Amino acid sequence: MQESKEKFIVPIGPQHPALKEPGHFEFTVDGETVTSATIRLGFVHRGIEKMAESRTYIQNLYLFERICGICSHVHATAFASGVEKLAGVTVSPRVKAIRTLFLELERIQSHLLWLGVAAHEGGFDTLFMYSWRDRETVMDIHETISGNRVHHSVNLIGGVKFDITPEQVKKSLKGLDFLEERAKYYEKVVTTDETFLGRTRNVGTMTKEQATVLSAVGPTARASGVQRDVRVESPYAGYPEYPVNIVLDEGGDLSARFIVRIKELYECFRICREILKNLPEGELSVKVPRRIPAGEVVSRVEAPRGELFYFIKSNGGETPERVKVRTPSLCNWSTISSVAVGHKLADMPMLLVGIDPCFSCNDRLVTVRQANTSQTMYWEDLRKYGVEYYK
Amino acid sequence: MESKKISAWANTMEGLKTWARINSPWVIHFNSGSCNGCDIEILATLTPRYDLERFGVKLQGSPRHADILLTTGPVTRQARERLLRVYEQMPEPKFVVAIGSCGLSGGVFHGSYNIAGSIDEVLPVSAFIPGCPPRPEAIIHGVVALLNSLKKE
Amino acid sequence: MEYETFIKDAEDILKKLGKDFQHPEPNRLDVYIDRTDLLAAAQAIVDAKWGYLSALSGLDCPAPKAEGQQPVEAGHLEALYHFCRMAAVTTLRVKVPYNDAHVPSICSVIPSATLYERELMELFGIIVDDTPIPDRLVLADEWPEGVYPLRKSFTGLDVPERAAQES
Numbered sequence: 001m002q003e004s005k006e007k008f009i010v011p012i013g014p015q016h017p018a019l020k021e022p023g024h025f026e027f028t029v030d031g032e033t034v035t036s037a038t039i040r041l042g043f044v045h046r047g048i049e050k051m052a053e054s055r056t057y058i059q060n061l062y063l064f065e066r067i068c069g070i071c072s073h074v075h076a077t078a079f080a081s082g083v084e085k086l087a088g089v090t091v092s093p094r095v096k097a098i099r100t101l102f103l104e105l106e107r108i109q110s111h112l113l114w115l116g117v118a119a120h121e122g123g124f125d126t127l128f129m130y131s132w133r134d135r136e137t138v139m140d141i142h143e144t145i146s147g148n149r150v151h152h153s154v155n156l157i158g159g160v161k162f163d164i165t166p167e168q169v170k171k172s173l174k175g176l177d178f179l180e181e182r183a184k185y186y187e188k189v190v191t192t193d194e195t196f197l198g199r200t201r202n203v204g205t206m207t208k209e210q211a212t213v214l215s216a217v218g219p220t221a222r223a224s225g226v227q228r229d230v231r232v233e234s235p236y237a238g239y240p241e242y243p244v245n246i247v248l249d250e251g252g253d254l255s256a257r258f259i260v261r262i263k264e265l266y267e268c269f270r271i272c273r274e275i276l277k278n279l280p281e282g283e284l285s286v287k288v289p290r291r292i293p294a295g296e297v298v299s300r301v302e303a304p305r306g307e308l309f310y311f312i313k314s315n316g317g318e319t320p321e322r323v324k325v326r327t328p329s330l331c332n333w334s335t336i337s338s339v340a341v342g343h344k345l346a347d348m349p350m351l352l353v354g355i356d357p358c359f360s361c362n363d364r365l366v367t368v369r370q371a372n373t374s375q376t377m378y379w380e381d382l383r384k385y386g387v388e389y390y391k
Numbered sequence: 392m393e394s395k396k397i398s399a400w401a402n403t404m405e406g407l408k409t410w411a412r413i414n415s416p417w418v419i420h421f422n423s424g425s426c427n428g429c430d431i432e433i434l435a436t437l438t439p440r441y442d443l444e445r446f447g448v449k450l451q452g453s454p455r456h457a458d459i460l461l462t463t464g465p466v467t468r469q470a471r472e473r474l475l476r477v478y479e480q481m482p483e484p485k486f487v488v489a490i491g492s493c494g495l496s497g498g499v500f501h502g503s504y505n506i507a508g509s510i511d512e513v514l515p516v517s518a519f520i521p522g523c524p525p526r527p528e529a530i531i532h533g534v535v536a537l538l539n540s541l542k543k544e
Numbered sequence: 545m546e547y548e549t550f551i552k553d554a555e556d557i558l559k560k561l562g563k564d565f566q567h568p569e570p571n572r573l574d575v576y577i578d579r580t581d582l583l584a585a586a587q588a589i590v591d592a593k594w595g596y597l598s599a600l601s602g603l604d605c606p607a608p609k610a611e612g613q614q615p616v617e618a619g620h621l622e623a624l625y626h627f628c629r630m631a632a633v634t635t636l637r638v639k640v641p642y643n644d645a646h647v648p649s650i651c652s653v654i655p656s657a658t659l660y661e662r663e664l665m666e667l668f669g670i671i672v673d674d675t676p677i678p679d680r681l682v683l684a685d686e687w688p689e690g691v692y693p694l695r696k697s698f699t700g701l702d703v704p705e706r707a708a709q710e711s
Contacts, residue, residue, distance in 0.1 A: 002503045038677060038679075040681070041681050041682045042469040042681070042682050043422075043423075043424055043467055044426075044470075044682070045505050045684075046465060046467060047500070047505040048500070050698075051500070062499055066426045066523070068427060069425070069428025069524065070427060070431065072426075072428070076666070133440060136435070136440050149432070149526065150428045150524050151428060151523055151524070211598070214655070214656050215597055215654070215656045234571075297569065298572060298626065298633050300628065300637075307598065307628075309598050311624070312602070312624070322601075322603055326600075330659055331656070334659065335656075338655075453709040468686060468687065504698075505693075
């Protein structure tokens with residue numbers, strides 16, 4: 001008996017459908033229904049882990065920051081904290097607070113970015129424009145304090161580069177107030193807008209069991225009720241002093257993933273305000289030797305997309321022996337390859353975007369297998385297909 | 392001898408017509424392995440605060456209709472083929488703008504086993520916009536500067 | 545602290561399978577095991593619902609240079625399976641020699657390990673037996689076979705094609 005299978009090769013761009021590559025997913029479709037999914041990465045593989053072995057720890061700070069343009073500070077913090085542990089150095093409360101401030105600001109920026117992209121995937125372009133316009137407020141706060149919108153280079157090994165002035169505090173607080181108002185609007189849209197719910201409710205449902213077994217992390221896991229958040233389970237930086245209330249949703253579907261991320265924004269605002277209003281005292285940096293004592297350390301942090309895992313091995317020299325970086329999107333991809341099965345091809349764009357895949361953290365490929373012929377379907381077409389299907 | 396003169400004239404006229412089209416260029420973006428920092432700043436140029444479209448520049452998705460290729464990233468081995476293909480699909484006249492430090496020299500990734508280095512090792516680049524990443528204003532400035540220089544010729 | 549209990553639990557679960565137990569940090573347990581016990585160890589962790597597989601690191605530990613008359617310790621490759629439960633991290637460490645670099649796949653127990661195993665194979669050249677998808681994950685299609693970038697012997701300065709000929 002011959003099954004009709006279609007093969008679509010769907011290259012996916014990083015964040016916008018108009019962008020070509022570096023993504024390549026492979027879907028096997030039987031008529032309308034997806035029967036299996038695999039991935040192929042490679043477009044953004046820059047050989048970072050290898051390069052790290054021939055650069056000093058300080059040079060590596062700048063390298064790891066640039067793994068991803070969206071979650072750059074969290075990478076640098078994971079690395080710096082890991083090296084500080086190896087060196088037996090403790091940073092001051094002020095340093096921890098400033099690092100945490102930026103970690104939360106980055107989360108706000110990332111979730112707003114994701115909201116816009118996810119909205120665009122579903123055909124809600126106005127929402128995309130709104131959220132990215134609002135995101136500019138966070139970028140302004142970044143720039144006011146650190147001097148750059150992206151890749152703020154806050155960290156040193158042993159501390160942070162700059163302090164926060166009262167002027168900057170005032171400006172940032174104002175920005176946060178504005179953003180909180182906007183977050184309330186977004187919450188209303190994702191929970192009450194019928195068209196939006198039509199594309200997100202009961203789509204891509206992942207049960208708590210599945211999420212646990214498939215090692216889902218981050219908001220993707222929390223949207224299925226799994227209590228997994230490194231800031232809560234294994235607090236680092238300033239989180240012991242500024243604890244996070246974990247945001248969960250039992251829905252497990254795409255709608256839940258939207259809700260979790262927007263609710264997390266409120267937590268971010270709260271923590272940022274607390275830090276800005278009560279910056280603790282402390283030196284901005286402590287001296288760390290160029291040669292880091294030999295040893296192995298594991299550094300785990302909660303990136304906006306989920307758990308980021310760093311394994312650093314030092315051989316006592318100026319350059320690391322090995323640095324292993326496991327980014328959250330790699331974990332969450334496995335959930336897609338299971339959950340996608342049984343869904344319609346038209347659901348794929350929204351499903352993929354639901355895990356908030358970071359293409360530069362792990363670039364991705366999409367192909368849809370077909371028995372005899374192979375068809376290249378641009379992501380834009382797949383997205384339009386999805387939008388049209390649900391009209 | 393005369394026929395050669397006529398064809399030269401015809402070519403010049405063609406050239407002038409296409410230069411005129413550059414007034415409202417269609418732009419396509421390609422990520423050859425970047426961290427997304429530059430790509431997001433490019434996308435940000437579309438949003439209301441920067442609004443690239445008021446300069447007559449339209450960001451769209453197909454190489455076959457594009458005049459300018461905005462490319463980011465240090466050109467990984469896997470992306471190199473596709474970058475070339477996108478460029479080949481573009482009709483003449485076409486221009487390449489390399490955005491970000493990675494586009495200039497490979498940026499922090501210079502020397503890695505998996506990257507080609509600067510974009511101009513793969514394609515002829517008309518303009519480089521430095522920065523890590525360059526601000527949306529810088530990107531707009533670079534693209535507009537390129538357009539103005541073309542108009543002058 | 546809570547993680548101390550978790551670490552104790554992990555030790556109990558693995559005490560029959562592990563050869564050596566170490567605590568590099570208060571919240572971490574390193575368990576050195578033979579590759580023949582890897583699958584059983586992974587199964588034991590999953591059955592006890594002790595955390596989740598967080599990452600799979602590879603390590604290349606080449607033989608140190610010989611000094612005078614001292615015998616040289618043979619180099620080896622190592623695969624580290626990191627499991628996380630709250631703040632506790634248990635790592636299963638499997639050492640394999642260069643000339644017999646194989647480990648069994650744990651995908652029958654933990655399906656999501658497939659991506660990590662693919663990466664381990666192409667970057668370190670440790671063959672994961674019976675892994676469901678052996679395709680490349682991050683290296684380019686044109687990258688030559690047999691050249692493993694994360695091995696210390698690959699300096700990155702050579703053209704990989706030449707490195708393949710030399711190895």
